[in-house]
Amino acid sequence: xxxxxxxxxxxxxxxxxxxxxxxxxLDFQATTMFWYRQFPKxxxxxxxxxxxxxxxxxxxGVEKDKFLINHxxxxxxxxxxxxxxxxxxxxxxxxxxxxxxxxFFGQGTRLTVV
Amino acid sequence: QKxxxxxxxxxxxxxxxxxxLNCTYSDRGSQSFFWYRQYSGKSPELIxxxxxxxxxEDGRFTAQLNKASQYVSLLIRDSQPSDSATYLCAVNVDYFxxxxxxxxxxxxxxx
Numbered sequence: 001x002x003x004x005x006x007x008x009x010x011x012x013x014x015x016x017x018x019x020x021x022x023x024x025x026l027d028f029q030a031t032t033m034f035w036y037r038q039f040p041k042x043x044x045x046x047x048x049x050x051x052x053x054x055x056x057x058x059x060x061g062v063e064k065d066k067f068l069i070n071h072x073x074x075x076x077x078x079x080x081x082x083x084x085x086x087x088x089x090x091x092x093x094x095x096x097x098x099x100x101x102x103x104f105f106g107q108g109t110r111l112t113v114v
Numbered sequence: 115q116k117x118x119x120x121x122x123x124x125x126x127x128x129x130x131x132x133x134x135l136n137c138t139y140s141d142r143g144s145q146s147f148f149w150y151r152q153y154s155g156k157s158p159e160l161i162x163x164x165x166x167x168x169x170x171e172d173g174r175f176t177a178q179l180n181k182a183s184q185y186v187s188l189l190i191r192d193s194q195p196s197d198s199a200t201y202l203c204a205v206n207v208d209y210f211x212x213x214x215x216x217x218x219x220x221x222x223x224x225x
Contacts, residue, residue: 032212034212034213036215042217043202043215043216043217043218044158044202044213044215045215046212046213046214046215049212091155093157093158095213097212102148102160102163103160103213105157105158105159106157107156107157108155108156108157110155
């Protein structure tokens, strides 16, 4: 089946620094990818829709200047958490859309900001 | 965010019993409905998808959809301890697989 690879799986960073998370579709082209965030014991919350070659679309309440999304190719979307703070510590998951089939999720990235 | 509601549980059932998980959604424009299973610290994995009213069966799993009442349910027959996980209900409202998730129901299957 289709595979979506997310990297890194875990990252610890200092408060105030930026962290980049990559999401790759390994065996299909994904014109659209999605980024979710999951706090402990809560569900996945859609953050933004990443569109290849155009600006991302953010859900209400998500700061676009803090969560920078770049979808430079049909197989890669990146999420950069800028000026990270402890409250940004969360589980970030991407999914890639292959039209007319199920969505494929990455393995997730556990971000801890200290 | 579109509203998708689930009972957080935990729902405890004995091994071999039927587990019933329920979900309601607010957007009548929702077109597709999914049940995902998520183990702690892992990404969700697809269990069932359902697109039209009625029942859909796949092995021990049956999804039920009622668009008029805006609810979708998942039945797990012959529950096994390995079914213990959090079950997420997800809906999407457009062509793309952009999901809005419920808060999840934690299922415990006791041996």
